[in-house]
Amino acid sequence: MIAYIIRRLIATVPVMGVVAIFVFSLLYIAPGDPAAVIAGDLATPQDIARIHAQLGLDEPFLARFGRWLWGVLHGDLGISIFTNLPVTRLIAQRLEPTAVLTIATMIVAIAVAIPIGVVAAWKAGSWIDRAVMGFAVLGFSLPAFVLAYLLILVFAVELGWLPVQGYVSFREGVVPFLRHLVLPSLTLGFIYAALIARITRASMLEVLSQDYIRTAQAKGLATRDVLIGHALKNAAVPIVTVIGIGVALLISGVIVTETVFAIPGLGRLTVDAILRRDYPIIQGVILLFSGVFVLVNLLVDISYTLLDPRVRY
């Protein structure tokens, strides 16, 4: 078990290495001279040359990459070109809304999607099954921002039940915090829930056709015990896998969702950085998001050993 975890951990090193090379190359090949930007409009060529030497911009690729990576490993993601503030500080300021939104969405989506996937598989071919499959196809076809505007139009503009946009921290009151969270969370979680429900259904259908399910039913176990104790447990590996892979959808979705709902999180930071070509921030955000994605999938890999005792390689 420990050896397996260590092996999986080591396997993430080359993956993050490739991400790091890609992210560094981004700044390396980016158009424009960062020294000229830092020096400002009134700089003389001597000033720019001095900053060049200071930042080590004249050194070869590998030397610069090594120094940059050393900094990253010590928590230094560089300085934002536009605001002149450390990227780590900018990210830390924006972390809360994004973390709250994605984690809340994940929990709700999983809690909704797995039961409906289970019921769809159990009642395969029924109207419930068709409704769930329809929901899944719709989930893949409705882009997040389209869904966002539909929700705003119905629940915020027409009915006036929920605020149109904005973010309120939970420190300023739980009710306004939750009210501001509902629509963004629905927007973000729709496709994720669709994906999980679809895989849950498929995986459950496979397991429900097995002999041991018939045995369990024949010996008179309650339907709930068969579905959860026998079937869901054995169908868990693909479901957990998709929960991990789907985090990529959440990360992409958060960029759009925060833009539509004016939430001051990492997604907005990314969009603003793109529009201003603030490469150090873009680098930092990609590193962070990819790191989280790899970490979640590492946890998924490790969870296999708990879900399926056969996984011990």
Added chain:
Amino acid sequence: MTAISREDMAGGAPAAAAPGFVREAVRRHPTMVLGGAILLAAAFVALAAPYLGTVDPQALSPIRRLKPPSEQYWFGTDMLGRDLYSRTIYGTRVSLIVGFGVAFLSTAVGLAIGLVTGLNRVADAIVMRVMDGLMAIPSVLLAIALMALTRASLGNVVFAITVAEVPRVTRLVRGVVLTLRERPFVEAAVASGTGFFRLLSRHILPNTVAPVLVQGTYICASAMITEAILSFIGAGTPPNIPSWGNVMADGRSLFQVAPYLVIFPAIFLSLTVLAVNLVGDGLRDALDPRLARRM
């Protein structure tokens, strides 16, 4: 909504006068036929955009700003007085070009890389590490990063999304090739002295077509969504070419007073993506009956 009913007629007309096999297709794969019909209609709209009662989608007219949908302006006009119907109709072109362009390029490149890595252990070790790394970056983020490096143009959008999609195709093709290598008919072909290229073209490649085709349709759908996202946040199709994403971005700030600015392009985008997904699901069911039962 006039345009949509017109589209339906364009797609539905052949089926009415159709011989038996079309009716049979409709009966067996109704959703796939529906998806195909919508896609055909979209292709027709894209090609015939100048003849569908449109005006110049970029023509400004400050005096006609923010007119709600009416007989004269079917979808209304935006804050610069541009005709939304024309902008939405012309936007079809961008989505179809990006969707099919990315689907074609990424499957072609992914197929080539996947075949090489599946058949050569040294290439496999190196290339798949790079692909794993690229797959660790969520695809929209990867496309955004590439767009930040280049200037906004349609070609760059296609390129950026293609790069983000290639690793998935590569992984799929490699997986198929690795299983095929162990199959008796491939071993028999190798044992009987079949040359490398003949092995590839006669035994390996034909067996990768079905999964790659299905994957290609899903890539087409996701590329359309990614293009809309990129354009929506201002990092995609340049503003002088109307695309559903940047038309929606233009209407964003006025959404509460003029929701039609966002709703019409949103309907077109969702319908088109839905159509591609329906075709994809149908193809998957038709090409892989084993999967059809499960999914």
